[in-house]
Amino acid sequence: MHWINWVILVSYIVYVVWDGLRRTKGTVNIEGYFLANRNLPWWAVGLSVMATQLSAVTLIGTTGQGATDGMRFVQFYFGLPLAMVILGVTLVPFLHGAKVYTAYEYLERRFDAKTRSLTSFLFLMSRGMSAGTIIAAPAVVFSAVFGWDLTWSVALIGVPTVLYTVLGGVQAVTWADVKQMVVIVSALAAIVVVLLMRMPVPLDDALRVAGATGRLVVFDFSFDVTKTYTFWSGVLGGTFLMLSYFGTDQSQVQRYLTARSVDEARSSLLMSAYWKIPLQALVLLVGVLVYLFYLFQAPPLLYNPAHEAQVRSSAPVEYAAMEQRYVAAGVEREAAARNVVSAREAGDGAAETRALDGFRAAEASVTAVRTEALDRAASVTGQSSRDVNYIIPRFVLDHLPIGLAGIFLAAVLAAAMSSIAAELNSLSTATVVDFYQRWVKPDGSDAHLLAVSKISTAIWGAFACVVATYAATLGSLIEVVNRFGSFFYGSILGVFLLAMMPRARPLGAFVGLIVGMLTVAAVSFGVPSVSFLWHNVIGAVTVVVVGILLSGPKQD
């Protein structure tokens, strides 16, 4: 990579850490450290929530998904604005008004200590691991693209983040997020401009070609529970998932608890929904444009350079032959794409239809060779290739002008840092408030609790870095933890819904939570074809029904 790109990247990291250190002033107690004395402006909180959700996986994986699968993934977010409105009028006033530090603290006031401890423990388990995976995803890509040792990539992302999160607390996290959103959106916009400038055919014609491959199908109205992304799974399952995530996950709840008032907390939540669908659509569209770019420019057979090198050295002659077939198929596909453009420009409908059929056939030939290469990579390396995650990094490093590549990499780092920082801060909050202060040292002084909070953040940061370093070997374990996490997301939402029902009692909430998780586990293992988005609906509904049944008749 050119030295100017490195200068941009390193300057950005130094700036974020320096700014984080600057914001440590005035943080003298845990209310300042975890909730910024509940005094942050609503727009900054909203941008922070938005940045937290935009992880490096979004920039690397989702753009790659746009290139290979198209726009349909955007349906996943259709429930988000709806969920934000529901939360704005239900949970947010409850939680903000209760003056709690954690969402789970509210459950003790409403039910009992064991329900609080169980939900908080479940949060710590799932988020502790996921903080590691959030670092691991971009670190693995960085190490493959630059040929670095994974430990160094993890350190590049993890160390600055842990540093400013430990020292600056939520103030540093939030203000860093605001800047990080600016970097991320600017980088995406710049890539779009470059892609449009380098498109050799008119955009209208190029999009028609992309449409022929199904990549511009956004809405799928089929009511098929085995399909992950449909309009209905997005609107119904997605709403429950987002309700659960934004309403009960401490990493999100903590953001809006920092707002000055209930009205500002609700507004910040809505603000984070503002650009979610347009931004995700933009991210996916960048992927579609990259796909179109590679129609007219020879693409690599494998985008992951590390896997490419391994496959090539394991069977050089075979791989070279495969590459030759890939290049030939690519040339045919480009010719077919240009035929579509010519037919459109000639205004010949019949010729356009024939050209589109020809293009689809050529695309199938390209896909067949690539699938063969991906299978070969998986068998040689013994790892799932996840080649989709390398499409954008390769495009950025091979084709973006000097400077812009550095900004994009800074954006990837920014996205990773903002997500990890929020996780670390919330993990520390739940550890200190729900466990240390609740069970170990209820009468600890402000200074003592602040010191414990910083130590706790540092420990969670170190844990996340260790998990990230061993991500490749922990792959199956992380998958198990993530799957386990999906068992209780909807169920925890169910407990919070029960908390708002005057009839619900502590026994109903605790038993309902356990029955809800077991039900989702049974569905997950018994009917694995049911898309995970529906698990949230099943979990929440089960907890509410069981909770109400066990709470007995309505009491006056």
Place this chain on the structure above:
Amino acid sequence: MPQPSRFRRTLIQVMSVQVLALLLLWALQARYAS
């Protein structure tokens, strides 16, 4: 006349943006994905 709360104002703006985004996505699909 009382001022509408920030929440209500933001709500209207957010929903307008979502509807506009969905309409644009619908137009994209209708024009190119048939």
